[in-house]
Amino acid sequence: MAANEIKQSLRKLEFPFCAREALCRIEMLCGRSGKQMDLQMDLMSEFVFGEIERRKNRNVPVAIQELQLIEILSDFFESPGGSVAVRNAVFLSLYPAETQRHKILGNLVSLSIATQNKAVLNAAGIWMQQLGSTSLQSVGLARHILNDYFVLIPNSIDRLKQLPNLVPHFTANLLTAIGEVYKDKNPPIELLKLIGNWINDNPSLLLTSLMDNPALPTGGIPMTPITPIAGLFRWSILSPLRASTETADQEEQQKCYSKIQQLLMDSVLRLKSSGSNKHAISAQHLAAMTRALTAILHNNNELDNSSRDLAMERLAQAVSAAMSANCIYGNKQELLALLQPLSYQHFLIEWTLQTYASKAA
Amino acid sequence: MPHLTDSLPPQDIMVEVRKFISGTARSSQSSNTLELTRTALNLLKNVPATREAVLEYFCSVFFVAVTKYMRQIETRQNLPISEENIIAEIHVVLSSFINGNPEAWAPIISAWSLDLLGKLSSDYSKRINLSGNVGINDSLQQWMSCRATRILIDITEQCLQCLMHADTESCIKALLDTSVLHSPHFDWVVAYVGSCFPNVVITRVLSCGLKDFYAMGCNDFKDKKIDPKLNSVVGILSHLTGSHLYYIRTALLDLFMWSLDENISVNEDTKIQRLATVPFLLNLASLSPMLLKAITRDISQILRPDVIPRLALFSTDWIRYFNDDAKNLISIAVHLALGCDQGALQIINILLDTSLNPSNVGYHSVNAAQNVKTICREILELILEEIELTIRTDNSKSNNIPLLASINQDLPSVIPLLLNSQPLKIKTAVRLLSLLGTQNPNVLISAATYVLQKAQTTFHLAVLVRLITDNANFFSKKYKTENTLSDNGYFTQVVEQAIREVQYSNIADDLATRQLFQNLTILLKWENSGRIPSLKSNFISRAVKVNLLQMTMYLMKTNNVDFASDIAEMLDCLNPPNNNNFPANVELILRLTRAIIRFFFICIAENDIVKKERGAKIVCRFLRGLTTYSQYARVLALREILEITIFGDPAKYFEAKEKFKFNIIKSFLLQQNHKQGTGAILAQRHSSVFHAGIIGQGPRKPPPDNNVDKEIVKLNNTLLMDVIKACCSNRDFSQYPVDTDALTLVSLLLVELISPDVMYNGLPWPDEEFTKVTVERDLQIRRSFKDAPVLWTLLQLTAWYRPALAYCSVLLRAIVATVLANWSNNTGIMITNVMALGQLLPPPLTSIADILPVLEPHQIITVMRECVWMYMHENIPSPMLFTRAEGATIAWRDTDTSSPNIRFTETLRLLLLANIHILGSLYATLFFNEHKYI
Known part of the structure; x- marks a missing residue:
């Protein structure tokens, strides 16, 4: 069918139906060899998102229309039939990197978590991986979800508990993004507990993105997954140095961090035994964290020694464990050079340097 | 009721969502709103993703409720509106959200409610505004009577309450943004919220208005259009002045003080804003009398002498907000001043003090200082001119000049200006009082009274003459009483009031009273000189004559020779009475006679010979006039003089023996009884009194010696003779002024006084x-x-x-x-x-x-x-x-x-x-x- 005919036929339909129909057409187009990307894009903006001026229905309120669209999208992805790969491709092209549709995406994912819509969540996981889990878009999505479930309706955290079982790939990517969200501040304690439980119940969660291969249509190139390990290490290492906002829960908080540190070490060491993947942790990631740590130590002289020692000890543990598992990729020399100044302050770092300096070279 | 638990199973959520969508997407309202709302509330509680859609749906519910309410008002029905119950449920849920987790929900809900309020206000502005242009208070009242909007306002208030502590700035910004978007229909909301958080809202509204003003103020002024936003600001502030005048005043003052800050290290934007502040405030004040009131209260504490030079620096920049014409600026200032119903005197004083300030301290150049002074004078002149014009042209309006009313309140401080040493202040005060006088003559009277009492220099008396001359019409106006003969002008009242006030003021303060009579004397002398055209109507002497009785009383009471001679001197200045110019009032003449004779004896008792002789001279002159005019005055005068000289206390000054005085000590009856013997003792009879003395009081003491100097006695005798001769004078014989018939009277009187027998008296x-x-x-x-x-x-x-x-x-x-x-x-x-x-x-x-x-x-x-x-x-x-x-x-x-x-x-x-x-x-x-x- 020619592009114009498709459009003409779709234009005869009212809003919710035309979106649905358009999605089917896009799926069909996507599955074919000649993809007609332009046409896909046109259909999306005109019929799905109603971004063309004349399709905007003035009487129906915007937010409700959005909700309708979200319902149709989740319906569409959940509907039986059709290949997962094609649908993932459709999802990816529905939400390209540069777009205004992220709010709808956020609401879609949020609703899908509530309704446990596996299809959508999986697709979203792949979307995150393809855009990079630490990219702005992924972090934005993570923020949206955290805001919905932690801030606005705290009593629905339970819904998140099932997530690793339901959609481990999405959860892993989400976890990486969450690690980025709380890059420079302490996460709330509820989140810490949740993550602790996630990892505890599903020891392989941290490595899921490395194991699973995303279902992409032929010709799609999967991006290198980023594990949450480095991001979470950053939490546990920097946490002793940050002034806690809630002093009451400090002890509990510290327990959570210790637990997470332990779980992270477990995961890293598990990599050593499997030895399958050397791309678990990026050296830049660790280097950035080391820089942050150095800066904090340098600027805040009034921190007490036990906190300093704890932070440096955890850093040393992390680096030495990763080194021993040999799962660091990238510029290890730079990382070690950054550790050098800290080695005078903590023996474990010095030991780590002595032990692994030669290996890295 | 299918009330769902907190955690819905995933499948049910989808069902609920679909239900909601199907309910709302349909444009018709046939579906069960209550059911749908409950679903929506459920979703809101459980599914965060649906939040916006749900809130949007609530919007429509509110719209429906308001529409129904409006229709009811228009048709004057009073049926229950079903939506209102739903709205109440929504209210409960939203409130619980806000209270449970304010940081998260308050921004969302407040944004939503503000937006909704804005939309409602603009959409229904025409319908609520049935009676044309209603003020902010009316619309506030109208909207608050609608339950839906009332609840919305309540929600908003709750949100803002939570947010105020944490994030004031963004909160107010949202409010004002909405206000700008829906201006002016949204003003009532701002006004309401403002009254809940007065200090924050007022400051913000002001600064927002200022920004707007400086951004587009000058252009708008050119078109003579008043910026609607400025109007909104004025409306909101005016509404708040009712209950939060203090905050508004503080905010306005803070703004003003901020604009005076001379810190140069601020960015360009702030500088421009500072320059625009005063024009902005002026504009605000000109748009709302209430704000004017807030600004001008205690203005003298704001516009201190050290502030004015700083303002002078900026004034050139202000002009661009007033059509690039300094005249506009001055004119607006003048009209604002005219509109002050409080503290107007402070304004006048500031103008006066500034224009009279001799120092140039604080100004950046001598030229600038001179300029400021000139402009102050000009403004003052314009104000006075404007009032005068209003009063002269349209008498009905003259009562509506707030400035005058305010000055009227401050009258006690205006009147003393009349005695200031600065001619400009005096002139201003005279003009102000004259203007007030056209409305209320009493003002003129009390002012004139004041000057008459207090003036200590002839210069200030001249002010009095000026005040009277300026209101010549008024002062020469006659009373319309039954007695058409008494043609007393208002000046009579002035004199009367002055005398009365002096009387009731501190008696010990003789100086004040003396001043009054001295002033009257000077005025009379001026009048007698005949060189002052405005005094030719002789109103002063007429006024004095009318009040002679009171003055006589004074003379009768006093023992102070200086004071008495002041009064006498004034009496002396009156033209001698004749049939034309003197009221034929017997009582008055008799009293006058007695009083002047009393004065004579005061003079006799005086030690200072100069004063004594001068006083006697006055007495002679006055009595001569009086007795030739009236026979009974002569009779009384002679009798008084003789009686007192012979029998009265002053007799001792004529070598009479001191009278023996019984020195009876009052004692208790009991003690007296103790003294009594057995015999009957009668008081003052031979049983108790002997020539040698009184029983119980020792021997009779010889009367004290008369120690008046012989020379003085001679002088006194001479003076006495002069006075008697004056009493006996006859107008017809200019060469031998003494009338023998009158002296016969003296002889007869002597006989009567000394030998009052009937027998053998021939x-x-x-x-x-x-x-x-x-x-x-x-x-x-x-x-x-x-x-x-x-x-x-x-x-x-x-x-x-x-x-x-x-x-x-x-x-x-x-x-x-x-x-x-x-x-x-x-x-x-x-x-x-x-x-x-x-x-x-x-x-x-x-x-x-x-x-x-x-x-x-x-x-x-x-x-x-x-x-x-x-x-x-x-x-x-x-x-x-x-x-x-x-x-x-x-x-x-x-x-x-x-x-x-x-x-x-x-x-x-x-x-x-x-x-x-x-x-x-x-x-x-x-x-x-x-x-x-x-």
Whole structure:
């Protein structure tokens, strides 16, 4: 069918139906060899998102229309039939990197978590991986979800508990993004507990993105997954140095961090035994964290020694464990050079340097 | 009711979502709103992703509720609106969200509710605004009566309450953004919220308005259009002034102070804003009287002298907000000042002080200082001009000038300006008061009263004249009373009020009272000089005359010679009374007479001779005028003078003996009873009083010596004579001013006072033997003369103006009788002298006085009996003996026809002969010629 005919036929339909129909057409187009990307894009903006001026229905309120669209999208992805790969491709092209549709995406994912819509969540996981889990878009999505479930309706955290079982790939990517969200501040304690439980119940969660291969249509190139390990290490290492906002829960908080540190070490060491993947942790990631740590130590002289020692000890543990598992990729020399100044302050770092300096070279 | 638990299973959520979508997507309202709302609330609680859609749906619910409400109002029905219950449920849920987790929900819900309120307000503005242009208060009231909007406002308030602490800025910003979007229909919400958070909202609204003003103010002003946003700001603030005047005032002042900050290290934007602040405030004030009120309250504390030079720096930049014309700026300032209904005097004072400030401290150049002063004067002038114009052209409006009303309130501080040393201040005050006076004459009266009382220089009295002249119409206006004859102007009231006020003010403060009379004196002198055209109507003397009675009272009360002479001097300045210019008021004249005589005796008691003589001179002049005008004044005056001189306290100044005073000590009756013996004791009878004293009080003390200096007594006597003569003066005889008939009155009075008997009081002298009958009375009369030597002087006076002495015959007779009885030398000399002076004894009997000192006592008796008594017995001392020439005031006795019989002279001649060794020359003089004839 020619592009114009498709459009003409779709234009005869009212809003919710035309979106649905358009999605089917896009799926069909996507599955074919000649993809007609332009046409896909046109259909999306005109019929799905109603971004063309004349399709905007003035009487129906915007937010409700959005909700309708979200319902149709989740319906569409959940509907039986059709290949997962094609649908993932459709999802990816529905939400390209540069777009205004992220709010709808956020609401879609949020609703899908509530309704446990596996299809959508999986697709979203792949979307995150393809855009990079630490990219702005992924972090934005993570923020949206955290805001919905932690801030606005705290009593629905339970819904998140099932997530690793339901959609481990999405959860892993989400976890990486969450690690980025709380890059420079302490996460709330509820989140810490949740993550602790996630990892505890599903020891392989941290490595899921490395194991699973995303279902992409032929010709799609999967991006290198980023594990949450480095991001979470950053939490546990920097946490002793940050002034806690809630002093009451400090002890509990510290327990959570210790637990997470332990779980992270477990995961890293598990990599050593499997030895399958050397791309678990990026050296830049660790280097950035080391820089942050150095800066904090340098600027805040009034921190007490036990906190300093704890932070440096955890850093040393992390680096030495990763080194021993040999799962660091990238510029290890730079990382070690950054550790050098800290080695005078903590023996474990010095030991780590002595032990692994030669290996890295 | 299918109330769902907190955690829905995933499948159910989808079902609920679908239900919601199907309910809302349909445009028709046929679906069950309540059911749908409950679903929506459920979703809101459970599914965060649906939040926006749900809230949007609530919007439509509110819209429906408001629409129904509006329709009911229009059709005047009162049915329950089903949506309102739903809205109440929504309210509960949203409130619980806000209270449960304010940080997260309050921004979302407040944004939503503000937006919704904005939309509602603009959409229904036409319908709620049925009666044309309603104010913010009306729309606030209308909207608050609708339950849906009331709930919305409540939600908003809750949100803002939570947010205010955490994030004030963004919160107010959202409010104002909405307000800008839906202006002016949204103003009521801002106003309401503002009254919940006055301090924050007011400041923000102001700064928002300022930003807007400076951004587009100058352009708009050119088009003579008032910026709608500025209007909104004004509306909101005006609404808030009702309950939060204090905050608004503080905010406005803070803004003003901020604009004065001279910190240069701020960015360009802030600088421009600072420059725009004052024009902005002026604009605000010109748009709302309430804000004007807030700004101008205590303005003198804001526009301190050190602030004004700083303002002068900016003024050139202000002009661009006023169509690039300084005149506009000045005109707006003038009109604002006119609109002040409070503290207007402060404004006037600021203008005055600034324009009169001699120093240039604080100004960046001398030129600038001069400029500021000139402009201040100009503004002042314009204000006054404007008021005058309004009053003169449209009298009905004149009551609506708030400035005047305010000045009226501050009257107690305006009036003292009249006595300021600065002419400009005086002029301003005069003009202001004149303007006020057109509305309320009492103002003029009290102002004039004040000046009249307090003026200490002629310069300030001139101000009074100016004040009166400026309101010439008014002051010459006549009372419309029943008594058409009394043509009293308002100045009369001024004088009256001044006198009354002085009376009620501190009595000890004599100076103030003196000032008043001194001022009146000066004014009268001016009037008498005739050189001041505006005083030609003689209103001052008229006013004084009307109030003479009060002034008389003063004179009657005071004992202070300075004060009394002030009053007397003023009285002296009045033109002497005549039939044309004096009211025929007997009471007044009598009182005046008494008062002036009292003043005379005050003068007599005074030690300072200059004051005494000046006072006596005034008394003479005044009495002369008064007594020639009115006969009864003369009678009263003479009687008063004589009575007091002879019997009153001042008698001691005329060498009278001090009166003995019983020094009765008050004691308790019980103590008195203790003193009593067994016999009956009657008070003041021989049982208790002896000549030696009073029982219980020791012997009678001799009366204290009269220690008045002889010279003074002489002077006093002279003055007394002058006064009596003045009383007896006659207008018709300019050469001999003393009227003999009046002096006859003196004689008669003397007789009446000293010998008030009915019997034997006639002119004829009886047989010598008859003196035995009258001996007691004769002694009394003699005693009177002894006690009050001034009587001799008086007798001499009457003797001088013949034939007045003839009426005193009984007195002369009594004294001669006593001389016969006790051959007193001195008295004999005196009495014969007087009789000789009065031409009652013809020559040579006139010389008896000269002979008496030489004679032996038995000879004295012989002379007195044979020559004086016998002569008088035969020649009755009658006024008929005297003849008066045409036009003369003094009568003469013809010496030729009345030469005494030889029977009376022979004794004298023989006695002379007996003493010829001493009286030889006298004998020659008296009897030499006689021998020739023999």
